[in-house]
Amino acid sequence: MSGRRIAVFGAGYVGLVTGACFAELGHQVVLRDVLPEKIAALERGEIPIYEPGLDELVERNRERLRFTTDVAEAVEGAELVYVAVGTPPTYSGDADLSAVWTVVDELPDDLDRRIVLVMKSTVPVGTGDKVRAALDARGLKNVGYVSNPEFLAEGTALHDFMAPDRVVVGGFDPADADAVAELYSKLDAPIVRTDVSSAEMIKMASNAFLSTRISFINEIANVCELVGADVTAVAEGMGLDHRLGKHFLKAGIGFGGSCFPKDISALKQLAGNSGYHFQLLSSVIEVNELQKRRVIGKLQKHLGRLRGTRIALLGLAFKPGTDDMREAPSLVLASRLLAEGAQVRTWDPVASAVDLLPTATQCDSIEEAIDGANAAVIVTEWSELADLANPDVRERMANPLIIDGRNMLDPAKVRAAGFAYEGIGRPSHETGLGAATTG
Numbered sequence: 001m002s003g004r005r006i007a008v009f010g011a012g013y014v015g016l017v018t019g020a021c022f023a024e025l026g027h028q029v030v031l032r033d034v035l036p037e038k039i040a041a042l043e044r045g046e047i048p049i050y051e052p053g054l055d056e057l058v059e060r061n062r063e064r065l066r067f068t069t070d071v072a073e074a075v076e077g078a079e080l081v082y083v084a085v086g087t088p089p090t091y092s093g094d095a096d097l098s099a100v101w102t103v104v105d106e107l108p109d110d111l112d113r114r115i116v117l118v119m120k121s122t123v124p125v126g127t128g129d130k131v132r133a134a135l136d137a138r139g140l141k142n143v144g145y146v147s148n149p150e151f152l153a154e155g156t157a158l159h160d161f162m163a164p165d166r167v168v169v170g171g172f173d174p175a176d177a178d179a180v181a182e183l184y185s186k187l188d189a190p191i192v193r194t195d196v197s198s199a200e201m202i203k204m205a206s207n208a209f210l211s212t213r214i215s216f217i218n219e220i221a222n223v224c225e226l227v228g229a230d231v232t233a234v235a236e237g238m239g240l241d242h243r244l245g246k247h248f249l250k251a252g253i254g255f256g257g258s259c260f261p262k263d264i265s266a267l268k269q270l271a272g273n274s275g276y277h278f279q280l281l282s283s284v285i286e287v288n289e290l291q292k293r294r295v296i297g298k299l300q301k302h303l304g305r306l307r308g309t310r311i312a313l314l315g316l317a318f319k320p321g322t323d324d325m326r327e328a329p330s331l332v333l334a335s336r337l338l339a340e341g342a343q344v345r346t347w348d349p350v351a352s353a354v355d356l357l358p359t360a361t362q363c364d365s366i367e368e369a370i371d372g373a374n375a376a377v378i379v380t381e382w383s384e385l386a387d388l389a390n391p392d393v394r395e396r397m398a399n400p401l402i403i404d405g406r407n408m409l410d411p412a413k414v415r416a417a418g419f420a421y422e423g424i425g426r427p428s429h430e431t432g433l434g435a436a437t438t439g
Ligand SMILES: NC(=O)c1ccc[n+]([C@@H]2O[C@H](COP(=O)([O-])OP(=O)(O)OC[C@H]3O[C@@H](n4cnc5c(N)ncnc54)[C@H](O)[C@@H]3O)[C@@H](O)[C@H]2O)c1
Pocket: 009, 010, 011, 012, 013, 014, 015, 032, 033, 034, 035, 038, 084, 085, 086, 087, 099, 102, 103, 120, 121, 122, 123, 150, 151, 152, 153, 154, 258, 259
């Protein structure tokens, strides 16, 4: 198959990865965004997000990638028009589809050929039906519509796009769905062909289930703390059951990011708007909110009142491998600490919270953040923190206490290095037993 001509609306996280990966697969791609400064930066070869390997991928495919703010230029000659604009939450918890509707409205009336509008953005079930009706109302019968949701995870986005577990394609017209499925023909991935609504629901239900697993293991962790079990051993023992699998069973201080919180909220609202109370999902959301705050109790247990204490928050991004701060648990944690009167010193290798947390001090190094601190909290499991429990850190801290919000350190080693240690769902004292071993 020779390369197709693809327009991608939205040069954000998903749009950039989608565009660059399609170019790598041999397609001609035009990325269109409404932000002139973003397009200008991309034209200069600057990648506005941190995603490992993305700058090299864009550079390698420069001949097949163009950037524009102009709708007509993007759509001209395109066979497929991808929508990869943001769908953030509204105050009601529903998805804000205004950017999606703008793209639909921006499509030219005088198309002289058939194009396929492909939805990559995560949208509520029923959006495809509404867009189809709007296109029909405008007389745009020669614009097809296909749902092709994206499952990539930030930090591993290129691998996830090029080696996906599956590609989901839901179309009204089989020929349009064929055209989208063909784009991925060089990839070794199962293609799930379905109707539009089911494709939309596969995306929403997948994120809801992954979030449910995280909130489930976090509740197990909270019970472990009360009964003296170690959740890391419990998760390992559970995960070896092939019916369960080991993924998304890591206890911690809750999930964040641009997808899970908004997508599960959108599904909860969608269910409610359709007359169904999605009780389980409400609990998943509530557990996650409470989980972000549990570190405060652990700090108070060791330090008493937090007013006047100095707390180092190590890691700001919602997970390692990205500078994305959307819905990052660090923001809730820092705000709670500041409200308690603590001094907050933060460190992250790539993310910044200077604007989001103006009263916290953002440090350039781990050493600077922990200097004189009464506690160090691991918020994001950056590999730079693997050796945190070392003599230099112990010497620099006013009080050698490590709260490991991601269970990334070995408690026995941390305690042997002279620190007090608190994980999530792990005994707060030495048990004499290590993590679970299999053999
Ligand atoms: N980020 C992820 O990990 C991820 C993973 C899977 C799915 N998704 C979904 O993909 C969609 C995009 O997410 P994102 O993280 O890339 O968002 P983003 O906010 O990083 O990027 C959206 C981009 O769209 C641009 N835009 C807005 N209106 C436009 C228009 N009319 N024409 C062209 N561009 C326009 C914005 O300027 C912005 O650059 C969302 O629906 C999200 O839920 C995201």
